[in-house]
Amino acid sequence: xxxxxxxxxxxxxxxxxxxxxxxxxxxxxxxxxxxxxxxxxxxxxxxxxxxxxxxxxxxxxxxxxxxxxxxxxxxxxxxxxxxxxxxxxxxxxxxxxxxxxxxxxxxxxxxxxxxxxxxxxxxxxxxxxxxxxxxxxxxxxxxxxxxxxxxxxxxxxxxxxxxxxxxxxxxxxxxxxxxxxxxxxxxxxxxxxxxxxxxxxxxxxxxxxxxxxxxxxxxxxxxxxxxxxxxxxxxxxxxxxxxxxxxxxxxxxxxxxxxxxxxxxxxxxxxxxxxxxxxxxxxxxxxxxxxxxxxxxxxxxxxxxxxxxxxxxxxxxxxxxxxxxxxxxxxxxxxxxxxxxxxxxxxxxxxxxxxxxxxxxxxxxxxxxxxxxxxxxxxxxxxxxx
Amino acid sequence: xxxxxxxxxxxxxxxxxxxxxxxxxxxxxxxxxxxxxxxxxxxxxxxxxxxxxxxxxxxxxxxxxxxxxxxxxxxxxxxxxxxxxxxxxxxxxxxxxxxxxxxxxxxxxxxxxxxxxxxxxxxxxxxxxxxxxxxxxxxxxxxxxxxxxxxxxxxxxxxxxxxxxxxxxxxxxxxxxxxxxxxxxxxxxxxxxxxxxxxxxxxxxxxxxxxxxxxxxxxxxxxxxxxxxxxxxxxxxxxxxxxxxxxxxxxxxxxxxxxxxxxxxxxxxxxxxxxxxxxxxxxxxxxxxxxxxxxxxxxxxxxxxxxxxxxxxxxxxxxxxxxxxxxxxxxxxxxxxxxxxxxxxxxxxxxxxxxxxxxxxxxxxxxxxxxxxxxxxxxxxxxxxxxxxxxxxxxxxxxxxxxxxxxxxxxxxxxxxxxxxxxx
Numbered sequence: 045x046x047x048x049x050x051x052x053x054x055x056x057x058x059x060x061x062x063x064x065x066x067x068x069x070x071x072x073x074x075x076x077x078x079x080x081x082x083x084x085x086x087x088x089x090x091x092x093x094x095x096x097x098x099x100x101x102x103x104x105x106x107x108x109x110x111x112x113x114x115x116x117x118x119x120x121x122x123x124x125x126x127x128x129x130x131x132x133x134x135x136x137x138x139x140x141x142x143x144x145x146x147x148x149x150x151x152x153x154x155x156x157x158x159x160x161x162x163x164x165x166x167x168x169x170x171x172x173x174x175x176x177x178x179x180x181x182x183x184x185x186x187x188x189x190x191x192x193x194x195x196x197x198x199x200x201x202x203x204x205x206x207x208x209x210x211x212x213x214x215x216x217x218x219x220x221x222x223x224x225x226x227x228x229x230x231x232x233x234x235x236x237x238x239x240x241x242x243x244x245x246x247x248x249x250x251x252x253x254x255x256x257x258x259x260x261x262x263x264x265x266x267x268x269x270x271x272x273x274x275x276x277x278x279x280x281x282x283x284x285x286x287x288x289x290x291x292x293x294x295x296x297x298x299x300x301x302x303x304x305x306x307x308x309x310x311x312x313x314x315x316x317x318x319x320x321x322x323x324x325x326x327x328x329x330x331x332x333x334x335x336x337x338x339x340x341x342x343x344x345x346x347x348x349x350x351x352x353x354x355x356x357x358x359x360x361x362x363x364x365x366x367x368x369x370x371x372x373x374x375x376x377x378x379x380x381x382x383x384x385x386x387x388x389x390x391x392x393x394x395x396x397x398x399x400x401x402x403x404x405x406x407x408x409x410x411x412x413x414x415x416x417x418x419x420x421x422x423x424x425x426x427x428x429x430x
Numbered sequence: 431x432x433x434x435x436x437x438x439x440x441x442x443x444x445x446x447x448x449x450x451x452x453x454x455x456x457x458x459x460x461x462x463x464x465x466x467x468x469x470x471x472x473x474x475x476x477x478x479x480x481x482x483x484x485x486x487x488x489x490x491x492x493x494x495x496x497x498x499x500x501x502x503x504x505x506x507x508x509x510x511x512x513x514x515x516x517x518x519x520x521x522x523x524x525x526x527x528x529x530x531x532x533x534x535x536x537x538x539x540x541x542x543x544x545x546x547x548x549x550x551x552x553x554x555x556x557x558x559x560x561x562x563x564x565x566x567x568x569x570x571x572x573x574x575x576x577x578x579x580x581x582x583x584x585x586x587x588x589x590x591x592x593x594x595x596x597x598x599x600x601x602x603x604x605x606x607x608x609x610x611x612x613x614x615x616x617x618x619x620x621x622x623x624x625x626x627x628x629x630x631x632x633x634x635x636x637x638x639x640x641x642x643x644x645x646x647x648x649x650x651x652x653x654x655x656x657x658x659x660x661x662x663x664x665x666x667x668x669x670x671x672x673x674x675x676x677x678x679x680x681x682x683x684x685x686x687x688x689x690x691x692x693x694x695x696x697x698x699x700x701x702x703x704x705x706x707x708x709x710x711x712x713x714x715x716x717x718x719x720x721x722x723x724x725x726x727x728x729x730x731x732x733x734x735x736x737x738x739x740x741x742x743x744x745x746x747x748x749x750x751x752x753x754x755x756x757x758x759x760x761x762x763x764x765x766x767x768x769x770x771x772x773x774x775x776x777x778x779x780x781x782x783x784x785x786x787x788x789x790x791x792x793x794x795x796x797x798x799x800x801x802x803x804x805x806x807x808x809x810x811x812x813x814x815x816x817x818x819x820x821x822x823x824x825x826x827x828x829x830x831x832x833x834x835x836x837x838x839x840x841x842x843x844x845x846x847x848x849x850x851x852x853x854x
Contacts, residue, residue: 172482186472187485194479198472207466214467220475235546236495238526251491256546286491293489305487318481345481 055117056124064118071111074099085180085264093157112157119150138413145406152398160393161313164371168385172320172345176390178311182269184287185312186221187294187305201311205230208271222299225306226274231257233267236288248272250286271308315390316364317346324386326373338373340386355388367391495528519552522655524648540652542645547614548637550649552656559630565623566599569634573619574604589622592631592656596624602639618642622653721753721825724849726842742846744839747810747831751850758824761817765798768828772813773803790818790847791825797844801833812836816847825850 054060075091082090090097094110109117126143130136165176182202187195198218205214208227216225229247234255247254255270268289275283275297285295287308294305323341328334339356344363355361361368371389521538523529527550530539538552559565566586567577578586587598598621605617620642621634633656635642635649725731725742732741732748739751758764766776777785777798786797795818802811810830818825827850829836829843836843 174478174481175483184472189485189487190477192479194477195485196475196477198475200470200472203466204470205466209467212467215469217469217471219471221472225472235528235541237528237541238492238495253491253495258546286495288495291494293486293494295494296487296489303487305485314476314478320482 052124052129055120056129057121058125060121061118061125064114064121067109067114068111068118071108071114074108075111081262083262083264086260086262115150115153119147122147122150135416138409138411138416141409141412142406143409145402145404145409148398148402148405152395152402155395155398156393160391160395162389162391162393163311163313164387164389165315165319165368166385166387167319167321168383169321169324172318172343174315174318175312176315177309177313179265181311182289182308183311184216184225184227184271184273185294185305185307185309186218186225187307188302189305199311200225205271206232221304222302223275223277223297223304226276227271228274229255229272231255231270233258233260234270234288235268236270236286236290248284250284253286255286255288269308273306275306313390313392315366317344319344319368319388321386322352324373324384326384335373338370338386340370340388342388365392365394367393367396519554520655520657521552521652524645524652527645527648527652538656542635542637542641542648545637545641548635548641548645550633550635550645550652553632553634555630555632558625558627559632562597562623562625565625565630565632566597569599569619569621570601572606573601573617573636574606575601591622591624591633591653594624594626596622596631598622605636614638620646620649721751722849722851723751723846726839726846729842729846744842745831745835747829747835747839749827749829749843749846752826752828754824754826756823757819757821758826761796761819764817764819764826765796765800765815768798768813768815769800769803772800772810774800775803788816788844788848790816791850791852793818793820795825795827795847797847799836814840814843816843 071091075087078091079087090110092111095113097108097110099106099108122143127140127147130140130143132140161178163176163178165173167173184200184205185197186199187197189195198221200216204216205227208214208230210228214227214230216227218224234257236253236255238253247256250272255272261267270286270288273285273287275285277283277299283297285297285306287295287306289308289310291307294307297304297306320343321340322343324338325341326338327336329336337357339354341352341354342361344351344353344361346364353361355368355370357370360370367390369389369391370386372387374385374387519537523540526542528541530541536551537554540550542548542550560568563578563580563583566583570577583597589596589598600618600620602616602618605614605619606612607614616639617637618639619634619636621632624631633649633653635645721739723740726744729742729744729749732743732750739753741748741750743749759767762777762779762782765782769776782796788795788797795816798813798815798817800813800815810832812831812833814829814836816825816827827843827847829839
């Protein structure tokens with residue numbers, strides 16, 4: 045019991061709060077430095093999505109807790125110290141409310157980290173789409189076109205095959221479909237090459253092509269994954285193939301008179317509405333190629349209704365739980381008069397508004413607390429003057 | 431693909447979280463890790479109608495990977511002209527090269543087959559883009575060479591390229607990269623710089639020396655293929671085939687060394703360091719453009735293919751000529767390889783010594799016939815080959831198809847082999 049009490053004491057201590065806040069500051073600083081050489085995604089994964097990490101300071105390896113673990117302990121610390129063990133008096137009520145607001149903020153971060161989807165939809169003028177795709181994650185998709193114009197699709201997530209390698213293949217079962225997929229090699233970044241007669245290859249050559257692994261790019265969006273797969277029919281027939289993330293079309297296979305497309309692609313989601321890009325506008329700074337502002341005039345089509353919306357840098361479109369932001373445009377080497385595309389970042393974040401609510405709660409708590417303090421100070425001054 | 435209601439990502443992320451921490455894996459969240467291999471299942475299928483997208487099936491590998499079947503087959507390439515700047519510059523990707531998407535200021539972007547490090551790209555910038563001298567010396571700095579003086583730059587070879595003068599450079603050294611952060615020993619940079627008042631074009635190939643050296647010919651062909659879409663094409667005519675350079679412009683010379691990009695008449699082959707050396711000493715000399723031949727009657731010329739000098743088709747059989755540097759693997763090595771391709775027993779050295787010899791390329795060619803063995807059901811029925819192996823370069827003529835056709839055309843084949851001669 046005494047041991048339990050000491051743990052509770054430690055978890056609710058102000059000392060722990062300060063330590064955790066210093067650690068968070070340290071991780072932010074180290075992560076920012078790491079980002080310079082390794083890119084944003086790698087820094088985020090190593091320092092912020094992790095429970096533990098090894099920071100390499102020259103030749104010295106320093107074990108550190110990851111930001112996820114630190115935030116988890118901070119949440120417990122705030123609950124224990126700021127809610128449970130806080131003396132509930134009129135004087136501390138503002139502090140209590142402020143702690144509630146901070147906990148809401150951390151909860152919003154948790155929901156964003158683990159329950160949100162984010163990607164992008166990229167369109168040239170005149171194009172439309174009801175899909176958005178991830179910047180980072182890959183999936184294997186098996187698509188069967190239906191006579192109605194619809195498609196039926198099953199996917200396997202990257203986490204199921206990311207470690208596929210010779211000797212440890214990933215067997216991806218399709219269940220109701222007439223074939224399974226065995227992935228024998230997965231490369232997070234690679235090129236696909238035709239095998240010329242004078243070109244050596246230490247990896248399998250399939251139908252004249254092979255994959256050549258490349259070092260990971262600093263910016264994860266630039267990595268293009270590839271994989272060697274074998275499609276295994278229900279009768280045991282095997283077909284080897286290469287899947288590559290930059291393919292212009294899926295691999296076509298036919299089983300039992302049904303045609304399927306098999307593709308390795310960025311993870312995709314269906315939007316409950318269609319976005320059509322009518323017009324993209326980019327305004328440059330005078331005598332410079334640097335854009336001053338850019339915006340997209342889109343038509344949002346849902347069921348049979350249409351509405352026109354302008355999405356600009358600070359005015360996103362919010363619809364059906366999705367938020368579409370004006371993110372970028374291209375091609376970056378476009379000249380005046382060239383056809384441009386617009387990239388809209390798409391986020392589905394159930395905690396989208398939580399930070400706003402949390403800030404309001406924190407502000408209320410602080411106002412209450414400082415009001416009490418001010419009132420007390422005025423009263424004290426008045427008493428001294430009297 | 432996820433429907434709006436589906437939300438597998440949280441589980442994936444939590445799983446990833448589990449695998450990242452032994453504490454979580456052991457204590458907090460046991461049993462939820464996914465190793466990334468082993469057995470897993472596809473998601474339950476969802477049905478939806480994609481908007482604005484055509485779901486295309488039936489593409490072959492060449493089409494899927496961006497090297498069209500036609501171009502891949504004839505060994506020249508995929509791009510028939512779409513450029514990042516709205517089709518203002520067109521080109522033909524060399525055989526076995528892979529065209530990449532334009533990036534940044536790179537209007538055309540290529541990878542050389544089989545080598546991830548070697549790249550070649552076209553950059554087009556407005557105005558003089560810093561000028562000729564600064565760009566040449568910037569490239570030299572990238573490959574750890576000291577700057578050239580204006581007088582030295584004036585002595586660099588000039589060519590006509592895209593209707594204007596271009597300077598040809600050829601440097602070798604330690605590649606430091608654009609930012610100076612790399613350190614690759616034994617690299618080579620070959621490039622064309624055309625600096626003009628209105629806009630400047632730069633074509634640059636950089637990579638390990640041996641790879642760049644082996645790709646000089648494709649580089650030249652690529653440079654020659656660039657045209658601006660206004661009818662100012664730099665491609666050589668590819669009219670009807672007679673097999674003789676004096677009869678029609680279909681010889682290798684016409685195909686592979688277009689006049690407007692070829693090195694100056696008196697300029698020796700490109701060698702590292704920019705110092706010309708006699709052709710005989712250069713392993714990089716542009717081969718493949720120095721032969722003529724007489725095609726047998728009834729033989730139809732086939733599509734061009736990578737690594738082949740020429741291909742002919744006759745009655746279901748195919749005959750093609752390949753030129754390789756050095757001994758190309760040697761006589762015994764190639765005959766053994768051919769035997770393996772047909773599932774036949776390899777020949778011994780004594781059997782090799784008894785094979786028929788013919789006069790070929792001012793020397794001796796070895797004639798070998800191999801019939802398909804039982805272990806190679808899908809191979810051609812027979813192979814009749816001629817091998818002319820030399821220390822500096824070797825020529826191989828391979829005639830494959832039904833045995834009856836091969837035998838019927840044997841005399842024509844031997845005449846064809848004898849007709850192969852170096853251009854003067």
